[in-house]
Amino acid sequence: MDVEITLRVDGTDHRLTVDTRTTLLDALRERLGNTSPKKGCDHGQCGACTILLDDRRALGCLALAVAHQGADIVTAAGLVNGGGGEGDGLHPLQRSFIAHDAFQCGYCTPGQICSAVGMLREAAAGWPSAVAKDPNAADVVLDDEEIAERMSGNLCRCAAYANIVPAIADVAHRDEVAAHRDEGARR
Amino acid sequence: MKPFRYEHADTVAAAVTALAEEPEAAYLAGGTNLVDLMRLDVATPEVLIDVRRLTSDRIEELPDGSLRIGAAVPNSDLAADRRIRRRYPVLSQAVLSGASGQLRNLATTGGNLLQRTRCAYFQNVTTPCNKREPGSGCSALEGYQRDMAILGASPSCVATHPSDMAVALAALDATVCVQGAEGGQGPDGELRIPLTELHRLPGDSPERDTVLRRGELITAVELPPPDFTATSRYRKVRDRASYAFALVSVAAALDVADGGTVRDVRIALGGVAHKPWRAWKAEESLRGAPATWDSFRDAAAAELAQAEPLPGNAFKMALARNTVVATLLDLMEAAR
Numbered sequence: 001m002d003v004e005i006t007l008r009v010d011g012t013d014h015r016l017t018v019d020t021r022t023t024l025l026d027a028l029r030e031r032l033g034n035t036s037p038k039k040g041c042d043h044g045q046c047g048a049c050t051i052l053l054d055d056r057r058a059l060g061c062l063a064l065a066v067a068h069q070g071a072d073i074v075t076a077a078g079l080v081n082g083g084g085g086e087g088d089g090l091h092p093l094q095r096s097f098i099a100h101d102a103f104q105c106g107y108c109t110p111g112q113i114c115s116a117v118g119m120l121r122e123a124a125a126g127w128p129s130a131v132a133k134d135p136n137a138a139d140v141v142l143d144d145e146e147i148a149e150r151m152s153g154n155l156c157r158c159a160a161y162a163n164i165v166p167a168i169a170d171v172a173h174r175d176e177v178a179a180h181r182d183e184g185a186r187r
Numbered sequence: 188m189k190p191f192r193y194e195h196a197d198t199v200a201a202a203v204t205a206l207a208e209e210p211e212a213a214y215l216a217g218g219t220n221l222v223d224l225m226r227l228d229v230a231t232p233e234v235l236i237d238v239r240r241l242t243s244d245r246i247e248e249l250p251d252g253s254l255r256i257g258a259a260v261p262n263s264d265l266a267a268d269r270r271i272r273r274r275y276p277v278l279s280q281a282v283l284s285g286a287s288g289q290l291r292n293l294a295t296t297g298g299n300l301l302q303r304t305r306c307a308y309f310q311n312v313t314t315p316c317n318k319r320e321p322g323s324g325c326s327a328l329e330g331y332q333r334d335m336a337i338l339g340a341s342p343s344c345v346a347t348h349p350s351d352m353a354v355a356l357a358a359l360d361a362t363v364c365v366q367g368a369e370g371g372q373g374p375d376g377e378l379r380i381p382l383t384e385l386h387r388l389p390g391d392s393p394e395r396d397t398v399l400r401r402g403e404l405i406t407a408v409e410l411p412p413p414d415f416t417a418t419s420r421y422r423k424v425r426d427r428a429s430y431a432f433a434l435v436s437v438a439a440a441l442d443v444a445d446g447g448t449v450r451d452v453r454i455a456l457g458g459v460a461h462k463p464w465r466a467w468k469a470e471e472s473l474r475g476a477p478a479t480w481d482s483f484r485d486a487a488a489a490e491l492a493q494a495e496p497l498p499g500n501a502f503k504m505a506l507a508r509n510t511v512v513a514t515l516l517d518l519m520e521a522a523r
């Protein structure tokens with residue numbers, strides 16, 4: 001059954017007609033030609049299709065396009081330039097993944113990066129994780145165990161985890177330093 | 188996937204009526220379970236009625252100190268809520284131990300409660316399964332049993348309920364608020380069902396997961412005012428460290444008097460039954476007993492005396508017993 005919908009993707013509105021069965025992942029890849037979100041399993045089990053939906057990380061493969069009209073969708077491709085990058089326009093996480101060699105085939109990478117963007121926001125908002133020693137702690141300290149748990153929805157078939165965790169930790173800790181600096185400046 | 192119409196309803200009453208009138212309609216919330224099952228051809232609705240904007244996405248405090256969690260509250264917001272974390276940490280931990288960050292952002296409170304079993308035969312339309320196709324037989328009886336039930340199962344179905352959140356809610360004496368197709372007693376015709384009575388045991392009709400009748404819509408879940416639930420914990424055992432369903436899980440809250448006897452306790456088990464399993468017998472055995480390793484082990488044994496493990500999941504007996512003991516010991520430690 002066809003319906004006409006509007007999707008806002010990486011800052012641009014697109015008007016398109018889709019079958020109601022179309023997921024956000026298929027709409028992005030097959031209809032809008034944005035192949036940065038990947039299809040790994042199509043069942044919610046791998047995280048390759050991760051995008052940002054209204055600033056939160058979400059799976060494109062289980063979200064129906066008709067149910068998310070009007071949402072602000074950001075893909076890994078849209079993080080370029082949008083992330084306050086220097087010169088090359090890459091998002092700090094994208095640059096950190098390159099610097100840390102945090103991939104082999106790269107298939108899981110756009111999902112890993114979108115997931116990490118959402119994860120860092122969740123941690124900054126004080127959301128606990130399943131490995132939190134104290135669920136009531138006011139602040140989250142992103143050590144390697146926390147990062148691994150929070151990123152467990154993103155599988156990497158090449159098992160680049162040993163470099164993915166440091167790539168994310170690097171940006172997380174830079175953000176923490178920046179936050180402390182801002183705090184200091186306000187005092 | 189079978190073609191379907193996508194619709195919104197303006198009011199709860201309209202949604203309930205729409206479902207009553209369309210035999211092949213289903214409610215859609217986050218879609219993380221339903222869309223998956225539709226892709227597998229296990230669910231074949233012809234109409235989807237999106238209910239995310241129909242129910243509340245807020246957690247409200249009621250005058251008596253209860254918390255009312257709207258059915259559309261995302262799993263991630265529930266787990267992050269400061270009141271939940273302080274008063275009912277077991278609930279926050281249970282939600283966080285389930286699925287992944289990306290899934291918890293989409294998944295809702297109502298959808299989580301009504302997610303279907305992860306039994307591999309249920310999800311595979313080429314294998315017999317009484318839950319999917321009543322009367323076709325249960326493939327798990329002679330098949331893969333690692334994930335199956337040890338408590339309350341029947342020869343028709345040995346599946347387990349997969350929700351972690353529901354196990355914590357069972358331990359917390361939560362109430363499910365439902366807008367009924369007919370016959371609600373509360374204000375606005377609201378039906379109130381204790382969470383421990385929402386899900387069914389399979390008996391000879393495993394196709395019915397819950398006591399809800401067709402068209403009934405979950406609007407909220409209420410938590411009673413906190414008592415000793417601030418000392419509560421969720422412990423989940425699974426085949427990998429994260430992003431996997433429970434083999435066995437335990438939600439518990441413990442209140443120990445100064446003299447070292449158990450004043451009160453709440454225990455519920457996950458991964459062991461067709462429903463979140465409130466361990467009433469273990470609780471009864473513990474009230475008034477000394478809070479010791481021996482009493483904890485005896486309490487677990489009292490509960491598991493009624494268990495009937497299958498050849499492929501007998502390991503769950505020791506696993507359940509040890510996880511109950513470990514969780515209660517953790518709580519002793521936390522209270523110190």
Ligand SMILES: Cc1cc2nc3c(=O)[nH]c(=O)nc-3n(C[C@H](O)[C@H](O)[C@H](O)COP(=O)(O)OP(=O)(O)OC[C@H]3O[C@@H](n4cnc5c(N)ncnc54)[C@H](O)[C@@H]3O)c2cc1C
Pocket residue numbers: 043044045213214215216217218219220221222223238242258262284285286287290293294295296297298299300301302303349350351352403404405406430431432433
């Ligand atoms: C890879 C993967 C791993 C997972 N791991 C875990 C895990 O470890 N632990 C765990 O607990 N869960 C896990 N889940 C399941 C997840 O928690 C559920 O899919 C989710 O909670 C369902 O919520 P939803 O809003 O997406 O529901 P939907 O998929 O939209 O709906 C589920 C069902 O509920 C019905 N429904 C929804 N809302 C209402 C309402 N208000 N009233 C009446 N009926 C309603 C729908 O009709 C449907 O039948 C996992 C899922 C995936 C895909």
Ligand code: SF4
Pocket residue numbers: 304306307308309315316317318319324325326327328343344345346393
């Ligand atoms: S255990 Fe239940 S869900 Fe699994 S095959 Fe048997 S009847 Fe179906």
Ligand code: FES
Pocket residue numbers: 038039040041042043044045046047048049050059060061062
């Ligand atoms: S493609 Fe969406 S989780 Fe695997």
Ligand code: FES
Pocket residue numbers: 102103104105106107108109155156157158159160
């Ligand atoms: S880099 Fe190949 S799957 Fe992750």
